[in-house]
Amino acid sequence: MSGMDLRTVSRRSVCDEVYDQLAGNIVRGEVAAGDSLLSERRLAEVLGVSRPIVREALQRLAIAGLVEVRQGGSTTVRDYRRHAGLPVLAQLLLPAGSLDLGVARSLLEARLHIGPEVASLAASRAGAALERPLTEVLSQWDGAADPVRQQWHALEFWDLLVDGCGSIVYRLMYNSMRAAYEPLLAALAPTMQGETVSARPLAAAVVAGNATAARSAAHDLLAPTTHVLLEAISALEG
Amino acid sequence: MSGMDLRTVSRRSVCDEVYDQLAGNIVRGEVAAGDSLLSERRLAEVLGVSRPIVREALQRLAIAGLVEVRQGGSTTVRDYRRHAGLPVLAQLLLPAGSLDLGVARSLLEARLHIGPEVASLAASRAGAALERPLTEVLSQWDGAADPVRQQWHALEFWDLLVDGCGSIVYRLMYNSMRAAYEPLLAALAPTMQGETVSARPLAAAVVAGNATAARSAAHDLLAPTTHVLLEAISALEG
DNA sequence: ACAACCTAACTGGTCTGACCACTTGACCAC
DNA sequence: GTGGTCAAGTGGTCAGACCAGTTAGGTTGT
Numbered sequence: 001m002s003g004m005d006l007r008t009v010s011r012r013s014v015c016d017e018v019y020d021q022l023a024g025n026i027v028r029g030e031v032a033a034g035d036s037l038l039s040e041r042r043l044a045e046v047l048g049v050s051r052p053i054v055r056e057a058l059q060r061l062a063i064a065g066l067v068e069v070r071q072g073g074s075t076t077v078r079d080y081r082r083h084a085g086l087p088v089l090a091q092l093l094l095p096a097g098s099l100d101l102g103v104a105r106s107l108l109e110a111r112l113h114i115g116p117e118v119a120s121l122a123a124s125r126a127g128a129a130l131e132r133p134l135t136e137v138l139s140q141w142d143g144a145a146d147p148v149r150q151q152w153h154a155l156e157f158w159d160l161l162v163d164g165c166g167s168i169v170y171r172l173m174y175n176s177m178r179a180a181y182e183p184l185l186a187a188l189a190p191t192m193q194g195e196t197v198s199a200r201p202l203a204a205a206v207v208a209g210n211a212t213a214a215r216s217a218a219h220d221l222l223a224p225t226t227h228v229l230l231e232a233i234s235a236l237e238g
Numbered sequence: 239m240s241g242m243d244l245r246t247v248s249r250r251s252v253c254d255e256v257y258d259q260l261a262g263n264i265v266r267g268e269v270a271a272g273d274s275l276l277s278e279r280r281l282a283e284v285l286g287v288s289r290p291i292v293r294e295a296l297q298r299l300a301i302a303g304l305v306e307v308r309q310g311g312s313t314t315v316r317d318y319r320r321h322a323g324l325p326v327l328a329q330l331l332l333p334a335g336s337l338d339l340g341v342a343r344s345l346l347e348a349r350l351h352i353g354p355e356v357a358s359l360a361a362s363r364a365g366a367a368l369e370r371p372l373t374e375v376l377s378q379w380d381g382a383a384d385p386v387r388q389q390w391h392a393l394e395f396w397d398l399l400v401d402g403c404g405s406i407v408y409r410l411m412y413n414s415m416r417a418a419y420e421p422l423l424a425a426l427a428p429t430m431q432g433e434t435v436s437a438r439p440l441a442a443a444v445v446a447g448n449a450t451a452a453r454s455a456a457h458d459l460l461a462p463t464t465h466v467l468l469e470a471i472s473a474l475e476g
Numbered sequence: 477a478c479a480a481c482c483t484a485a486c487t488g489g490t491c492t493g494a495c496c497a498c499t500t501g502a503c504c505a506c
Numbered sequence: 507g508t509g510g511t512c513a514a515g516t517g518g519t520c521a522g523a524c525c526a527g528t529t530a531g532g533t534t535g536t
Binding site for chain 4: 249277278279293296307308309310311312313
């Protein structure tokens with residue numbers, strides 16, 4: 001049994017499919033901002049689904065900020081750079097199955113800037129209260145066999161820090177950024193492996209309640225892999 | 239005509255109403271994470287709308303990360319702290335018409351930490367290219383009669399900086415944070431008025447391409463109002 | 477020619493009722 | 507216990523209809 005490596009089956013509904021197709025066309029720029037979408041009835045016909053399903057997908061696009069729906073008029077594409085929320089990052093990072101390098105760079109930069117702040121806040125606000133959960137996650141992290149499993153524990157580690165920093169804004173940011181990152185996790189796990197050894201000093205600083213030490217420890221953890229990946233991106237861009 | 243102060247009529251659809259009711263119940267904690275929602279048919283009956291409308295609202299809740307829908311099983315409430323994206327901030331900041339002070343504090347802190355970074359990046363990446371648009375917005379900002387109009391120009395000012403920083407992540411964060419802030423804009427405008435005088439030095443540093451000066455200028459702009467508001471929040475909390 | 481009006485043909489918004497696919501839990505046989 | 511079976515309830519999808527708002531083009535009056 002232990003070697004079977006099962007995972008939950010993906011159960012994509014028709015609505016998911018429609019949403020992904022439309023969202024993909026928008027973020028890949030195949031329809032420009034201001035353009036009108038086909039009418040709901042036409043879309044239903046073209047996609048071979050019923051109109052309620054098209055509408056459900058359009059509702060999702062609308063609250064994501066990718067389209068604007070007006071009764072009587074046609075549904076138009078919005079400029080996602082101006083109106084979309086952070087969760088759209090996931091679509092932008094992997095627009096057509098391949099990584100968008102500019103988006104990836106932007107994500108790495110933000111991580112490097114916000115991560116240390118989160119660690120600092122967690123140290124001053126949660127401090128010793130994080131001792132037990134952090135050591136628990138750290139031991140699992142060290143014990144993890146392959147880099148992918150390590151990465152999952154790394155995310156859980158940051159999850160604790162983000163909770164500890166007591167900021168709902170950083171919490172929600174983390175959720176959106178994590179959701180964008182997870183599809184890449186397996187591919188990036190080997191590179192990220194270097195962060196493992198720096199986690200203990202960070203945890204120690206946080207538990208000690210030393211905000212400045214936590215900030216710099218977090219920077220020390222994030223900076224090396226950040227720079228490696230940024231250089232790799234520069235190289236790929238030519 | 240000039241004194242009529244018209245605004246676009248709000249045209250709330252039934253679906254919007256259902257969404258707001260359900261989202262409000264969730265973020266106000268009136269239903270706990272893990273609880274099951276009523277079935278779609280029951281909700282339709284209770285709310286007096288048709289099932290397709292209930293479904294559209296549920297789709298929106300689902301991609302917002304507030305509920306989880308599973309075919310065959312019941313729709314359950316998720317822990318928004320763990321799964322919701324940044325746009326939910328808008329609902330959390332004004333959950334029942336009155337401000338949530340903890341969320342507001344968190345938002346102010348994040349603004350103070352990220353704003354200077356955005357200014358710094360804009361200085362090093364856009365620099366002189368921002369001269370014309372920034373001076374234009376600044377003149378409008380100064381010329382604005384009342385504090386509310388000033389705030390709208392202030393947002394436009396930051397809009398330019400966020401564009402100039404060349405980071406899609408900060409751009410999307412800004413969109414979500416701005417959307418949460420806008421309903422409060424009128425109430426906070428008098429307090430924010432103090433930021434007006436600090437905008438010119440910030441613009442000058444950015445246009446000069448001086449990243450460190452831009453960072454500190456942005457901090458000088460944001461810090462005073464941030465501290466005033468944080469103290470006001472502390473006072474209100476007792 | 478021009479302006480105002482009006483109508484027809486779109487658009488999205490909502491409803492109804494039906495059927496399918498899936499999950500759950502209870503019951504039953506082994 | 508273990509596994510099979512089944513019924514009830516859930517979400518997933520569909521079809522077709524009608525309401526409500528927008529838009530464009532034609533009509534009318536001047």
